[in-house]
Amino acid sequence: MKVVGILGGMGPAAGADFVRLFVEACARRMRAQGEPVRDQGFPEHWLAQVPVPDRSGAIGSATPGAHQPLEPMLQALGRLAALGSRAVAMACNTAHAWHGALQERFPQIELLHVAREVSAHLASQDVREAALMATDGTYRAGFYERAMAESGLACHLPSEVERTLLMRGIYDGVKAGNLQLAEDCFSRVALSLAERHGDVALVMGCTEIPLGLQGAPAVSGLRLVDPARVLAEALANRAYEGTSRQRSA
DSSP: OOEEEEOOOSSSHHHHHHHHHHHHHHHHHHHHOOOOOOOOGGGOOEEEOOOOOOOHHTTTOOSTTTTTTTHHHHHHHHHHHHHHEEEESSOSSGGGGGHHHHHOOTSSSOOHHHHHHHHHHHHHOOEEEEEEOOHHHHHHHHHHHHHHHHHOOEEEEOOHHHHHHHHIIIIITTTTTTTHHHHHHHHHHHHHHOOOOOOOOEESSSSSHHHHTTTOGGGGEEEEEEEHHHHHHHHHHHHHTTHHHHHHO
């Protein structure tokens, strides 16, 4: 099995939750291959929980300085590389605005791209339209829209008012520990998008959004897609890559 890594800290709750999703994905893979789920069957994986400056604010500022997140992300990725990680997932959607710079610095690591993984997943499910719930920074970076377009998907975006609600739910809600506020903000946006665009997949393109939205009674009938879950599955696939062939040889 390959050693894999998780670049977290953006925020810490999202990084910790991503580990849970990764472990669940590994357990599903063991069961699918008819193997018992046991401690020794999980791949070696490392979590780097590092303080990283606000990604959305940095995307709106070209000024260099301590408020820019690239340098701490590079340092964390370097530590994961030193620990032998062959593939790494970033437990933050907005951080993928720096994916190219990070991948270029560490070509020996496969740095998974959340929007590409999600777009491929949606296309494999015959989904043709999706609405994106994300941070201001992710909308400004535009990498979800590009990835979906490359996969032949239409990407619907929320209004400015709805984006303000999302940011309030992220910062004043999940990051501040007020999950009731987060649920209210996220539910209102999800219902508005569904009313406007019909039965489309709602991509929860910020790791804080599923923490405040999944399980909310108001959105029980909507098609919610958790990019963190898709990315965790992809990381598990990389960790076990080639193991079936080796066992059958």
